[in-house]
Amino acid sequence: MVASSILFANPKIAEEIIKMGGKSLLECYQCGSCTAVCPITESIDVSFRRAIRYTQIGLNEKILGDITPWTCNLHGDCTDSCPRGASPSEVLAAIRRYQSGFFDPFGVSRWWNKTKLFEKLILYFVVFVISLSFYYFYYWNSLTGYISTEFFAVKDLSYPIAFSALFASLILFLSAKRAYRAFGGGKEYKVGFLSSIIKLTKFFIEVEKDALKVPEKRDRIIEHVFILLGLGFYTLILLFYLFSPSYFFIYPYGMILKFLGYFAAISLLYGFSSPLMKRLFARQKTHWYYKKFTHSTDWMSLIAFFPVALLYLAILILNDISYYYFSYILYIVVLSLIVPILLLEVPFGKHNHWLYKVLAYYIAARKGFFKEG
Amino acid sequence: MADFEPKIIVFACNWCTYAAIDLAGTSRLSYPPNVRVIRVMCSGRVDPQFVLEAFADGADGVIVAGCHPPADCHYIEGNYKAYRRFELLKRILESFGIEKERFRLEWISAAEASKWVQVVNEMVSDLRRIGALKPKLEVD
């Protein structure tokens, strides 16, 4: 596919990628091991080397429309086998950050990916304080009355959450639309909707099955599964609290909810604490993944969720031993912790990658990048 | 007559042409096997008598090859003398009615293996065109 038009090379892009965590971008001498060794490329016709090459040279048109970085499933085989000792997986992560910088409408994530960790923490703390003070001024006096009841009338606590969730989903929606257009969604579809879904699921099952055989990969998958489960149930419960009729708190459902709550909290806690600990106390034995993937967004996404998981568990325990007052305060703190997550982390931070990844896989499947058989 | 195999005698100077023939060997160029190479130290050593002896003994073609004038000759001006002698011999051969394609004086440097192959190919095709010399000499 030789493009006739001539493209401008822009060295700034390479600098940005390096700032966004792709330190070893220019150490690569284009040997193609990363593409060849990656389990993904056995089923999808993509070249990670070429994706990295585009950024080395700095061809914006090529980079933005490139699905390849998103098909990376963070196995890390490429970094193990790179003859130059560079780490293609890290560079690809940086490329994803760079690309996502163009997807969100205001380009905030581009700024977000380049700021240092302490700047992020300061901004995060500011939003947290705002939402806390909002709760304090807006709810506190009306809240005192409620304390005595055994449960929280949570509905009206939810406005900040609702507002930031709405805001986050709006941003995500707009970014998804731009990403969809950037990936060339809708054009040259060769494979039907249903068959690509089947192919995708078969592909994922198979890829994950292989990955489970390798110990380091297995730990990461487990962590991610726990995070997904935790977040899933947590949001379920939260929604439950927000919109369900109050009777749900009586006997049979309450028990299930509590049990689910505990499960969500513990899995969230494990999901976030284990990578955090591995990164904090990285030892020689720790897999390079935890030593290399230490971009500020990696830290931020862990630091953001860890207190939520901890406090949520504390709330459940306090509820059980009926220290409602404390749990209620914690609950307020958790909620005001969730606001910055929803406002910053989800639309601009690392976790929006899940959205683009799914989109990318879907479009790739539809475009027929998946090889037969 | 295509199947006639001409016999060609080559007097090759050791420093340039013989080295070029060796180079043609090491570069695995291929050329017809009709040539027989006699090594002399310099093209100046080749005596017109030898050429006449070769023709009288049945050679269909003779090539004398040396280094490029003006400066390549290992002995400074051996090729000068060769040129002057064979310029005269060409006239004599003409009077004897021997076609001018039968005798060639070539300058082939140590690196020109391809030129050597080209000269041999040209000579063989010329001689196939004009035929053998021996029968034309027998008369009594």
Add this chain to the structure above:
Amino acid sequence: MAEKPKIAWYWCASCGGCEESLVDLAERLLTLFETVEIVFCPVAMDFKKEDVEKLPDNSIAVTFINGGIRLKEHEEMVKLLRRKSKIVVAYGACSAWGGIPGLANLYTLDEILERKYLEVPTIDNPKEFLPAKKTVVSIPEVNMKFELELTEPLPVLRPLDKVVDVDYYIPGCPPTPDVFWNALQTLLGNNLPPRGAVLGALWKSLCDECPLNETKPEKLLVKEFRRVDRTTPEPNKCLLAQGFICMGPVTRGGCKALCIKSNMPCTGCFGILEGVVDYGGKAISYIGSILDYSPMQEEEIRKAYDKIPDWVGVIYRYTLPASKLRHKVGLEFPKLIKEMVEL
């Protein structure tokens, strides 16, 4: 009185110069007639072929044959004489190496006949009459009719030793009387030189006995060739050094440089040196060597060589039939000679 040794002369394609040298013996002829008995000398007396046939085999002591073998008749006579004589001597340059008539080998017989009988300006041959095997001549005035027979000419002139075995050679064109006389004494003497020797010739080239040898410059190089008929050579300076083509260096010595003494470059009548394989080839080699131009000056070299119109004639003057190539390519039997012509 012991039997006088029998001597025979015969001449083939000869110009008669060699017979001259016999006559030039002048007084020594008398002593000659006392010591030898001449059994066959067609040029002097009317000897017939039968006289030789009558003689018993190798009864003739020495036979001197001069002139190259051109006709069938020459070939027969020479073979006959070989049978009849103990020693056969190729007398003079023509019989030893083909001589000047040998230069005819550069042309076919037809070309020669046409040139001789039709094209030569001095000829008046309106009926374009060419010699035939049998020519009938009728002279009406005396109403006599003669039949002339000519023997068949051979396409190539050959030197004697290409037809019969030759014992000795006497060089020169013609051999000077002294050379012949000395050769005769040695032949009649009893210690004969090794077979094939060139009697009277030196083992070295003419330069060795040439008076002008010392006058050669240290480096003998010429810029252009000169011709004797155009410019007269300076006296006592080596002719070759002046640019005249002198065949001295490649010809045997022994003639005491007669031509050089009369200011004429040597033309090579004393014959081929021992170490020379092809007389002309060797000449080309040294003439080419002394021409003082580099291959870059192609034009000057071509001009220098154009000065001499007939190189083959110059370098093979007496030795063409004895050279390696011997003759032009493509000579064959004449087609122009018809069976019978009426005159």
Add this chain to the structure above:
Amino acid sequence: MNGSVLVVGGGVAGIQAALDLAEQGIEVFLVEKAPSIGGKMAYLDKTFPTLDCASCILAPKMAAVLRYPNIKLLMNSEVEDVTGRAGNFVVRVLKRPTYVDWTKCNGCGICTQKCPVKNVPDDYNLGLSNRRAIYIMFPQAVPKKAVIDARYCMRLNPPEKAKKEGKTLCGVCERHCPTKAIEYEQKSEVIELKVAAIIVATGMELYNAKNIPEYGYGVYQNLYTNLEFERLVSATGPSGGEILRRSDGKHPKKIAWIQCVGSRDVRFNHYCSAYCCMAATKQAILAKEHLPEVQCTVYYMDIRAFGKGFNEFLERAKREFGVRYIRGKVVRIEELADTKNLRVVYEDTAESYLRVEEYDMVVLSVAITPNSRLPLPVELTSDGFVKLKDPYLDPVSTTVEGIFVVGAVAGAKDIPDSVTEASAAAARAALIAKRSMAREVRVLANGGVLNG
């Protein structure tokens, strides 16, 4: 008499150094751990870029070694340790037993036909074929003497049962030897030499390709290193020059060469081994000459054709011999169970497309590792080569005065460079040898001691 020089290693560099020294009448001790000199070049069939045969260059030099009485060959031996300083080193050399008295043996080879033990893997043919327990390393070996391989000889290393009963087995070679040269009781001995200078020319070994499991060297049958392929294609090789697959003995139709195996790779060796791009091209041409319809492919990242005549050689390979060059690093080789063909997995970086291609035979251009683990006090570079004192002002001296280094052990290089260095080092060593002989080891006026 310490006016002599020790040359460690009998490869082409060692031989050239020994010849140059002997030429000036200096006594040379040539220590080589194999039973014959010749080193790696003896394994080669042809050399690039001129394709003239390796033994045509090496054999006469080896023959010349025997011509000089002042070259003392210490075969089958290794340097134990070195003490002293420039001018008078004391070297202890361990001479391992060959179990044959080489003064008597005339290399007739009768014993090598009679020996009953037939299945010893022949290390001259890198295990591709077998030899007997008693053997001559290769037909043109110098010195052409027999050696008994103690590990396989039934007499020297009898099987358990026989050893217990104390029975002495075999002795076939002793019976057949016309000059009674067999000495089963020969012991290893340590020889002490006094030398003025030492030239290290121990050359290189091929990197152990088993360290790269993804290629499956040693597991797959039709997978060879480039030295093994060279033996295959050489007239004195296991199959007499026929390129045959190890699995089914048939001629391959498609052969692939994989470059930079163990070189330019942080996981193995950082340096580039310099010789392998041209060696692969040469072998592709040789393969094409032996099997005109074979199709050759070379997988490379940067083709290193830097020397004299190299680039034309490369162009000729592409033009005349149709060798395909694909830019991409092969990461994995899989063997097909049935046909034992090999599938290589790589990304064709021209088309940015993951490719899997099947080949009848694959040759690995393996990196070199210097034989630099020597009992000499010389410093090594980070890559393991012997460190030069000052490459610009003193190009052949090591960090220890009086010890010189030449050839592949000082850095990846090809034959002409090694031969050039050997001459340079020989002259320097000769200088020290002559001076120490004349006992006037003194400091020169301008402070430059010995190394100028």
Add this chain to the structure above:
Amino acid sequence: MDEVRIGVYVCHCGFNIAGVVDVKKVAEYAKTLPGVVVARDYVFMCSEPGQDLIKEDIKNQNLNRVVVASCSPALHEITFRTAISEAGLNKYLLEMANIREHCSWVHHEKEKATEKAMEIVRMAVAKARYLEPLEELEVEAKKSVLVLGGGVAGIRAALELANYGFDVYIVEKSPTIGGKAALIGYIDPKTKGAEVVSKMVEKIRDCPKIQVFTSAELVQLTGSAGNYVAKLRLNPRFVNSRCTRCGECEEVCPIEVSNEYNFGLDKRKAIFIPFKNAYPPYYAIDYRVCVKCGECEKVCRYKAINLKEEAKIVELRVGAVIIATGYDPYRPFKGEYGYGLSPNVITLFQLERLLDPESPTKGELIVGNKVPKSLAFIQCVGSRGTTLGAKSYCSRMCCTTAINSAIKIKEKYPEMNVYIIYKDIMTYGSDESLYEEAGKKLINFIKFEEKIPKVTISPEGLFIDVFEYTIQQEIRIPVEAIVLSIGMLPPRDIEELIAVTRVSCGGEGFVREAHLKLAPVEAPTKGIFLAGCITGPKNILESIRMGSAAAAKAMSLLSKGKITIEPMIAQVDEERCSGCGICVAVCPYSAISIKSVNGDRIAKVEKALCMGCGTCNASCPSGAMQHLGFKDVQLLAQTVAALRGESYG
């Protein structure tokens, strides 16, 4: 002559000959030839066992002639001569029949090749019958060496030879020694070219045995190995050692020319000092441009200038010559990648000068009067057949030098974008670490293959359009400066070098070694050695190593004080020579003179001067002069054997 007993040995040469020629049949045929007593074939005649075959036969069958049918005499004539001389046979009773390069390697039909091989052997046997034993001549050898060229290779050779106690004369064309290496900024990240050269120059200065002639040219070289006579022309320097390098003369000098010591980056005066630690360490006047206006002479306080100096001719007697005249950088033609059209396009050598702290810009990278924000190297300019006038070989050192400079630039100007646009990166051996380090220093490598980059010069700046091979995409790189990594060419005056020293050139225009592997530092002519880039592109390390090797070989040739000369020279048969004197003019070495021997004029050959070309033999009218080893009868025997198959004469 005693009865001729010839041994014929046919070599398989592994597969090289046996693969095409039926060697057994050739050996059988050889047995039938007259005079042949034994004929064998063996897989490697040149190996030890092969040579033993010959030695045994010489002893047992008392052979007196040996014919070896194998490879070219250029390869192993010496080997087999030494072998037969060890068996007691005169070493010149050997004839080689070349059935490899001239037969099996060039003809592929088996029968025709075998038939030709048989005829080649027949010719060799025919000549062998007429071979005569010849004795080598011993000639005194002078223990002094002429080193042509004052670059690093020449200096290294000179130092080594001085070490062995030889007298060394360095002849350098320019006013200072040091060559190109002194001008290279950094040879490797740690070592500066100028430092290495100045250390070497120090050693030269202190060594009494080395004499340096600068602004000198070799105009004539006569004689042979061991006894060369070298005629040098010392061009006037006009400045003597009293010069204190004060530089006042430089100010007043009106003449300005482009400074070749900065590769044309700036100008210099007619009177100048090449570079800081030049040797000889004082000013020089460029005799080619100086108009002798006398200004400098007037202003010089130390009376160091004398404009009346004339060129002098000096004659040296030396034993050997080492040619180390180096290379010339490729000169891109106007418009090649925009060279000459824009000040921002410079060559790699000019860049090296800019980076050198002693350069006109004091090490600042100022291109087109500003420090560029982005810079691109284009590789293989003038090499590997990329552009129009490019040579077909790879110039070996430009990749390493380019990456070296790129790293230096990145260290000095971290924020500058540096591209290297390459075809193949040739950092072979341990230079690969440079390539790695370049990646870490954020240097961007762009690869092209067949389609070469195109440079467009537009008002907005320079653009390079490259068809990037690894993404098969045409990209345009905007840069502010372009560095052309130019390759190496043979030196401009290589024609004169060849005319004087009689060396010959290989295909690429560089000088040809006797044999790439057997004799890499020797020229085919005995006594002439080669070092450095004159035989082909090399980096500084390899040139220096080759300098030591050349010195070593010269030392081993001359160390014994005597040299053996091949006896293939001309010989006069005094009975036949008539003193015609034609041979005297013909001999290029004037080795023949006419002497009078008891009255007769006879030609006489001066053995030491005769180089054995045989021209006099051809021109001798009486065949008295014979070229030993190539006599008329020997060559004619070969001709007849080739054509008629019978024995000659």
